[in-house]
Amino acid sequence: SLDSGAPLPEDAEPLAVAACLVDLFVAMPIPLMPEPIVKMCEMCNPSAHTAVKLVKDNLGKVEYATFCHLTALMRHALSPQFTATSHLTVESVSSLLASVWFPLLPERLSLLGEST
DSSP, rough: THHHOOOOOTTTTTHHHHHHHHHHHHHSSSSSSOHHHHHEEEEEEOOHHHHHHHHHSSSSSHHHHHHHHHHHHHHTSHHHHHHHHHHOOOHHHHHHHHHHSTTHHHHHHTTTTTOO
């Protein structure tokens, strides 16, 4: 649906919608997270407050709205009504989003001699 411009069905499960969006992020020519955010994450593990400020300050309005809506959707997909059958965990969703939004970060950290 997303690649043809057709809307997703209204009764689509959050997990199915999230999977479509993850596929869309994977296909993007550049990652959602710009270089300043990547550099900060290479240097340290920012606190939640710092991470929010970093994202707000470095994403455009559309990208920030996309980030907010997708994270809200992923939180919904992690609700007990869905995790009972999907077996998703906060760790698995976080790891997936990190790999999609920061595709070069693990490689860059390994070059610095740090584990991911």
